[in-house]
Amino acid sequence: MKNFTRRNFIKLTSASAVAVAHSMSTFEFAHAAGPRPLPAGTPILVIVTLSGGNDGLNTVVPYLDPLYKSLRPQLAYKEDQVLPIGDGLALNGSMTGFKSLWDSKQLAIVRGVGYPNPDRSHFSSMAIWQSASRTPIKTGWIGRWIETQPENPFLAISLGLTMPALFQGDKRSGTVLPLSGLVTPTGMLAKDYAKTSKKTKLDGQLSATAARSIRDLFTVADVVSPILKNPAPPAADLPTVIGGNAGGESNLGAQLDVAAKLIAAGVPTRVWSVSLGGFDTHANELSAQSLLLGSVSNSISKFMSQMRTIGRSRDVTIMVYSEFGRRVSANASNGTDHGTSGPVFIIGERVVGGFHGDQPPLNRLKDGDLAVTTDFRSVYGSVLEGVLYTPVDRVISGWNDRLALFTA
Amino acid sequence: MKSEERLAIARLSHRIGFGPKPGQFQKMLKQGFKVSARQLLNSGLPDYGDVKAAIGITDLGAQPKPNSEALRPYNVAKDAQLRNMSLWWLDQMVGQEHPFVERMTWFWHGHWATSYSKVYEPLLMFDHIARLRKHAIGDFSQMCEELVLDGALVYWLDGQLNTASSPNENLARELFELFTLGVNQYSETDVKEAAKALSGLKVVKNSGLVTKEPKRSYFGTTTILGTTANFESATLARFLSMTAACQSFIPERLTYRFISPASSMMSIPMKPSEQKKSSAYIIKKAFATRQILPTMEALVSSESFKDPVNSQVKSPVEWVVSVFRALQITPSTCSQPDLLLTLLDTLGQRPFFPPSVGGWPADEAWLSVASTQNLIRAAQVIVSEGDLTPLIKVSKQERVDALADWLGVAEWSDRTRAAFDGALRDPARLTALAICSPEYLVSA
Numbered sequence: 001m002k003n004f005t006r007r008n009f010i011k012l013t014s015a016s017a018v019a020v021a022h023s024m025s026t027f028e029f030a031h032a033a034g035p036r037p038l039p040a041g042t043p044i045l046v047i048v049t050l051s052g053g054n055d056g057l058n059t060v061v062p063y064l065d066p067l068y069k070s071l072r073p074q075l076a077y078k079e080d081q082v083l084p085i086g087d088g089l090a091l092n093g094s095m096t097g098f099k100s101l102w103d104s105k106q107l108a109i110v111r112g113v114g115y116p117n118p119d120r121s122h123f124s125s126m127a128i129w130q131s132a133s134r135t136p137i138k139t140g141w142i143g144r145w146i147e148t149q150p151e152n153p154f155l156a157i158s159l160g161l162t163m164p165a166l167f168q169g170d171k172r173s174g175t176v177l178p179l180s181g182l183v184t185p186t187g188m189l190a191k192d193y194a195k196t197s198k199k200t201k202l203d204g205q206l207s208a209t210a211a212r213s214i215r216d217l218f219t220v221a222d223v224v225s226p227i228l229k230n231p232a233p234p235a236a237d238l239p240t241v242i243g244g245n246a247g248g249e250s251n252l253g254a255q256l257d258v259a260a261k262l263i264a265a266g267v268p269t270r271v272w273s274v275s276l277g278g279f280d281t282h283a284n285e286l287s288a289q290s291l292l293l294g295s296v297s298n299s300i301s302k303f304m305s306q307m308r309t310i311g312r313s314r315d316v317t318i319m320v321y322s323e324f325g326r327r328v329s330a331n332a333s334n335g336t337d338h339g340t341s342g343p344v345f346i347i348g349e350r351v352v353g354g355f356h357g358d359q360p361p362l363n364r365l366k367d368g369d370l371a372v373t374t375d376f377r378s379v380y381g382s383v384l385e386g387v388l389y390t391p392v393d394r395v396i397s398g399w400n401d402r403l404a405l406f407t408a
Numbered sequence: 409m410k411s412e413e414r415l416a417i418a419r420l421s422h423r424i425g426f427g428p429k430p431g432q433f434q435k436m437l438k439q440g441f442k443v444s445a446r447q448l449l450n451s452g453l454p455d456y457g458d459v460k461a462a463i464g465i466t467d468l469g470a471q472p473k474p475n476s477e478a479l480r481p482y483n484v485a486k487d488a489q490l491r492n493m494s495l496w497w498l499d500q501m502v503g504q505e506h507p508f509v510e511r512m513t514w515f516w517h518g519h520w521a522t523s524y525s526k527v528y529e530p531l532l533m534f535d536h537i538a539r540l541r542k543h544a545i546g547d548f549s550q551m552c553e554e555l556v557l558d559g560a561l562v563y564w565l566d567g568q569l570n571t572a573s574s575p576n577e578n579l580a581r582e583l584f585e586l587f588t589l590g591v592n593q594y595s596e597t598d599v600k601e602a603a604k605a606l607s608g609l610k611v612v613k614n615s616g617l618v619t620k621e622p623k624r625s626y627f628g629t630t631t632i633l634g635t636t637a638n639f640e641s642a643t644l645a646r647f648l649s650m651t652a653a654c655q656s657f658i659p660e661r662l663t664y665r666f667i668s669p670a671s672s673m674m675s676i677p678m679k680p681s682e683q684k685k686s687s688a689y690i691i692k693k694a695f696a697t698r699q700i701l702p703t704m705e706a707l708v709s710s711e712s713f714k715d716p717v718n719s720q721v722k723s724p725v726e727w728v729v730s731v732f733r734a735l736q737i738t739p740s741t742c743s744q745p746d747l748l749l750t751l752l753d754t755l756g757q758r759p760f761f762p763p764s765v766g767g768w769p770a771d772e773a774w775l776s777v778a779s780t781q782n783l784i785r786a787a788q789v790i791v792s793e794g795d796l797t798p799l800i801k802v803s804k805q806e807r808v809d810a811l812a813d814w815l816g817v818a819e820w821s822d823r824t825r826a827a828f829d830g831a832l833r834d835p836a837r838l839t840a841l842a843i844c845s846p847e848y849l850v851s852a
Contacts, residue, residue: 120596121585123766138669153777161756163773176776178754185784188830189837193784195827196845202821203846206719209772210846211823213780220777282566282578332574333566338581367596 037266040311043350043387044263046272046303046318047142047166048252049130050296052280053122054322055289056342057370059095060109060359064088067362074330075285085109087355094294097301098345105353106304107345108405112360112373114341118324122280122338126323130166132377132396141380142271143169144395145388149270153216154223157262158273159255166273171205172212174273175220179258181228182221194218227265232257235305252276253299260306263316270388279322283333296320300347317348317387317406321376328368341372344379350386350406357403378403411819415852416441416714418818422851423666423720424448424708425511426501427730428816430798437813445708449701451506453541463492465534467615489530490760494749495740497537497759501725502732502739512544512700513537514725515665517759518767520555520587522564524760529560532616533760536560545701548658552588552645556606559616565765568611572626575603582765588648590657594633601630605639649698659691662707668718669770687712720851721771724755727783731843734815735794743793751786755779775849783849787840799835807832811842818852820845 038044058075061082062068069076082090083099091098101107115134119125128134132141146156147169156174158167167174185193197214255274262269276296281289300318307313325342341360357374364371381392381402392399417436421428425448428436436444460466468485472478501510517540524533536558543551555561556579562568565579580602584594608625611618620640630639633651637643648654664672667687676689683689687710694706712718722730728751732739739748752758756779757768798814799807808828812820820828824845831837842848 119591120581120599121591122764123586124591161754161776161778162769163776168772173772176778178778178781182777182781183785184781185788188834189784189788189840192827192831192837192841193844196824196841198823198826200821200823202819204717204719204850204852206721206771206775206850207821207846207852209775210721210780210849213775213777214844214846217777217780217784221781282576283569330574331569331576332571333569333576335569335576337577 036268038263038268038270040315042270042315043389044270044272044312044316045383045387046256046259046274046316048296048300048318048320049164049166049273049275050279050292050320050322051122051126051275051277052322053125053324053326053338054279054293054342055281055285055336055339056322056325057328058285058289059092059293060085060111060343061090061092062088062359062362063090065362071328071362072330072336074334075336087359089355089359091297092290092293094290095297097297101301101304101347102353106349106351107347107353108351109355110344110346110374110379110403110405111355111357112341112371113321113344113357113376113379114324114372114374115376116372118340118369118372120324120338120340122323127165129321129323129376130164132380132399138168139170140164140166140168141395142166142273143173145271145384145390146174147172148390148394152268153220154268156271156273157259157269159258160273160275164273164275171208173209174271175216177220177224177258179254181225182217183225184218184221190218223267224262227262227267228258230261230265233260233264233306233309235302236309238302238305250276250295250299252295253302256299256303260303260310263307263312264310281326281335282331282337283335285330285335304347314349317346317351317383319379319383320345320347321379325370328362328365328370340366340369341374342370344376346379346383346405352405352407356405374403375401377401379405382406412714412716413437413441415716415818417444418816419713419851420445420448420708421816422722422726422730424508424704426507426726427733428814429505429733430736430795430814432505433816434813442709445705448506448508449705449708451504451508453509454504456500459496460534463489463496465489465493465531467531468529469614471614486528486530490524490533491746491749493530493534494759495745498725498729498732498739498748501729502737509541509544512704513541514759515662516540516544516551518665518762519661520561521762521765521767522558522560523762523764527560527563529613529616531614532560532563535616537760543700545704546699548654548695548698548700549646549649552649553642555587556583556641556645557609557618559611559618562609562618563611563613567606567609570603570607570609571624572604572607573624575600575607577603579603580606583645583648586765586767588645588657589651589653590660593651593653593657598632601632602639602644605630605632605644606641609641655695656692659688659695659703659707662703663688663691663712664770666704666707667710667712668720671712671715671718674712685711716852721774722849722851723768723770723774724752724757724779725759727843727849728752728755728786730816731787731790731794734798734843735790735796735839737790737794744789747789751782755782780844784840784844787844790843791836791839794839796835796839799838804832807835807838811838815842815848817842817847820847 063082081093084090085102130140131137153175158176163176197211259272307316321344326336326339360370377399378401382405384390384392386406472482501507539554566576567579570576581599604626608621610621629636660672674688691706695703802810
């Protein structure tokens with residue numbers, strides 16, 4: 001198995017250094033002395049974006065509240081369909097993996113998360129969540145964090161095809177890695193192509209970014225390609241269900257598998273971004289949402305098991321959020337329209353398991369919508385300080401609140 | 409030739425068209441910016457004839473029952489229609505001498521951002537784009553009136569699920585936010601009222617026919633943005649298109665895509681004497697009549713359009729189409745048309761598949777390690793079947809300059825020239841390097 005140990009890394013890059021000596025330009029040499037494998041004990045953050053606006057009320061279900069049944073009769077789960085976790089609340093019946101994490105105190109549920117004057121547009125609200133700014137700005141909160149760190153193309157990796165706004169920095173951004181990995185050109189073309197990535201004074205910001213993406217392609221592909229050929233770490237302690245470990249078959253599972261391989265190999269990545277779409281359940285919500293939540297729950301519990309297998313489970317923290325919750329009442333199509341607050345999940349061994357923040361009361365709705373009881377920036381505040389070891393106001397200017405989400 | 413003029417012409421060619429065909433850029437340089445702009449903007453459309461008949465876009469009838477024998481041929485026919493219309497559209501972008509109207513249709517596709525991934529009917533998506541094309545440089549109010557009753561759009565935004573007794577606000581909200589007014593220009597009450605006005609629509613899924621069903625419709629007045637009237641889909645759409653907010657919003661969207669995102673956020677100065685110099689003011693003023701062509705004319709002749717700070721990253725479709733134009737490759741008859749569609753999928757931008765109602769992203773979003781690797785891989789295949797005559801016919805020493813004129817690049821940087829040095833003898837490699845260089849990926 002190829003690992004990102006210092007030794008293997010040097011071997012890997014010196015293999016390319018040989019290629020360089022014949023064909024490649026000097027930047028490859030510069031990188032050979034660059035990134036070191038991530039030391040054991042370094043915290044890793046995995047951000048899971050649920051896009052479309054997840055219906056929080058059918059995720060963390062107030063199943064004992066008579067108002068829950070009377071306000072959304074078509075969509076209300078019954079007691080025997082959900083997984084009770086106390087306080088009159090229960091997890092969606094499909095979230096058995098999360099229930100186990102809850103029982104072992106590795107799941108924190110922050111309730112009623114949102115921001116003042118909720119915006120019901122997918123784009124504005126997702127932009128607010130990803131930028132951590134109420135007014136439109138170009139950079140994402142992780143992008144700004146990236147710029148507080150030394151340049152390292154492995155620092156923050158988003159699995160997919162395009163750059164999420166979350167990772168957008170002003171001058172430097174995170175890296176996008178397709179699930180299928182990266183292939184670089186070979187031979188003479190590689191040598192000349194690498195040259196087009198050199199910095200030049202003529203470059204404006206966009207051409208400089210274009211040039212950097214070519215440089216990073218070579219650096220990242222050299223390291224990542226052999227590792228992706230590894231099998232994913234086994235989820236050794238997870239009970240198997242019929243058909244093998246649940247999860248991992250979905251697209252989210254596939255993204256987490258790639259992250260697991262690279263974490264197992266020691267790639268120096270502090271922040272991962274993965275995502276799952278389809279939560280915009282304007283119609284026929286029950287079955288669609290339950291399938292999606294099952295996939296979230298299964299693939300995350302599988303991932304945590306993989307982390308235990310490789311001895312990184314204490315380092316990893318997962319945060320799951322969506323751009324907004326949904327209306328309390330159903331619409332005519334057995335779905336729900338865009339709403340306001342929703343729960344955020346924080347998962348990990350260093351997490352203070354249990355409920356945080358207040359459940360938005362169903363008898364005090366505002367225009368039919370749930371109240372916001374916790375500002376999302378307070379969640380980011382604890383994550384920035386507890387996982388990324390960065391003072392919150394360096395990333396979110398003027399913000400100083402945080403929750404007690406992590407044990408010391 | 410002043411370098412500013414060369415830059416402006418390169419922008420004209422790549423942003424208002426889809427990049428030059430061989431020889432076209434030199435011709436534009438000779439004519440100068442003004443004449444070239446006039447020629448491009450007034451080029452119109454060729455007579456397409458009956459496209460549906462030509463490429464076989466038909467009503468396939470209702471979807472067969474699950475597990476029935478008819479299901480497989482039905483799905484095969486759908487896939488074939490989608491493929492044909494995708495390649496047909498790319499062919500138009502690549503093939504036309506002055507593809508301005510197709511460029512605008514492409515812009516509107518990102519604006520009304522309706523995706524096959526949910527509509528799942530080739531005929532509806534074809535008709536949707538045909539409506540955009542019909543009004544692409546015409547009257548924006550008419551475009552709005554037709555689009556709110558377009559089968560694909562209504563279905564995409566759950567308009568057929570919106571009834572008087574239980575509203576679904578999806579279409580109403582996006583009509584305000586994304587199509588006509590922009591964010592923060594309306595209240596939640598406006599959205600609820602608009603949902604009533606738009607209620608009761610029915611979409612016949614296989615034909616795209618949209619009707620209003622009295623039983624499911626709200627009847628009566630609604631109050632929207634302070635105006636009380638008997639609004640229905642078309643009247644509401646026209647009303648919104650005529651608002652002051654819309655007069656700012658559409659010029660901002662055009663500026664965002666054709667000049668730069670930063671430029672679209674420029675505010676208009678308060679002093680009348682300074683307004684005359686403000687590009688934002690000039691473009692907005694041109695949109696007073698809601699006519700799109702004069703608005704684009706104002707945009708192209710504005711200072712911002714030529715301002716060197718307003719560089720822009722080519723999106724994947726723009727990159728592929730401009731490369732195919734220069735290398736004279738026709739999408740539908742190239743050696744691997746399906747690979748081309750897969751490439752666009754992988755790059756994250758395929759016609760008929762906007763990622764969400766917000767349309768495609770811009771600039772840095774396209775400059776990831778992931779897209780870079782796909783471009784250089786694709787470039788190697790593309791140059792192998794392209795016509796490289798513009799390079800082959802000139803001597804080695806002339807090739808770097810010939811490359812810039814052929815591809816419509818304003819200027820090569822020193823590092824890219826250095827990269828070309830080793831490849832001067834190899835036109836294929838030289839071309840692959842050039843089309844993947846920062847200077848080509850970014851419209852300077």
